[in-house]
Amino acid sequence: MARTMMAAAGVMAILAATPVCAEDDEPRFCPTRPSIGGSSCTTEPGRVHVEVSTLDWQRDDQPDQREDRIVTADILTRVGVGKNTELQLDWVGYGRDRTRDKADGSIDTVTGTGDLTFAIRQHLAGQKGKAFSAGVQAYVTAPTGRYPVGAGTWSTGVIIPVQYDLTEKLAVALTGEADAAANQSGMGRHLAYSEITGLRYKFTEKVTATAELSLERDNEPDQHDTMALAALSAAWRPTKVMQLDVLAVAGLNHASPGLRLVTGGALLF
Incomplete structure (x- = not known):
């Protein structure tokens, strides 16, 4: 694990050393992270966004067990x-x-790589200077990781993000998602869908914060759950092509994981 974290930090350091755009350039730099919702903004042709979670920790404390x-x-x-x-x-x-x-104190630990997800995003409406924007994103996940780090089988879904700028600093965003999610057994899929509502505030051109509420229905064959989450995130852009960010998510009901903390960043080439 230590080697992996050092490698990730090294990647970020190397990328950060890449020459940035000239001061008079205005690149379309729009990381999806750290929000838990989606985005309609797409990368300009010939350019590449790289987004990295250097650490993502989640705790799920249930009556019979605790999972980290x-x-x-x-x-x-x-x-x-x-x-x-x-x-x-x-x-x-x-x-x-x-x-x-929690009953007998036994511990089960699984390590390994995770799954591989392919996606295509299409910006449908909105342009720079306009208040409204919308898009659609379709994805498919290949089970390259071992459960529970990976899902154990194929899954697919569609994400529809919509945003409206109320003022130059304040924007409201809605993200709807419907998935053919992988069953916990690792065999077959089931319907899962969610709605995320967020408010983003731009303190300066370099610092923004986002507050979000999420409701998700998961129709797992053995147990149907409705999860409620609250999220707060902040992003800082020291340059026009680099972002550092942090995300905190709290579960609002018993079916939801109790706490999640994420740190990372993004770079544009």
Whole structure:
């Protein structure tokens, strides 16, 4: 794990050393992270976004067990292939899942790489200077990782993000998602869908914060759950092509994981 974290930090350091755009350039730099919602913004043709979670920790404390999951080197690469179209490739470099049974104290630990996700995003409406924007993103996940770090089988879904700028500093965003999610058994899929509502505030051109609420219905064959989450994130852009960010997510009901903390950043080439 230490080697993986050092490798991820090294990647970020190397990328950060890459020459940035001239001061008078205005690149379309729009990381999806750290929001838990989606985005309609696409990468310009010939350019590449790289987004990295250096540390992603989640705790799920249930009556019968406690699960801690740590993910590092979660790397999302976004490539612009058209004026309003991009392709995405996301891979989890390392994950560690530790489950402790509260009845007998036994511990089960699984480590390994995660799944590989392919996606295409299309910007449908909105342009610079306009208040409204919308898009659509379709994805498919290949089971390259071991459960529970990976899903164990194929899954697919569609994400529809919509945003409206209320003022120059304040924007409201809605993200709807419907998935053919992988069953926990690792065999077959089931319907899952969610709605995320967020408010983003721009303190300066370099610092923004986002507050979000999420409701998700998961129709797992053995147990149907409705999860409610609250999220707060902040992003800082020291340059026009680099971002550092942090995300905190809290569960609002018993079906939801209790706490999740994520750190990372993004770079534009």
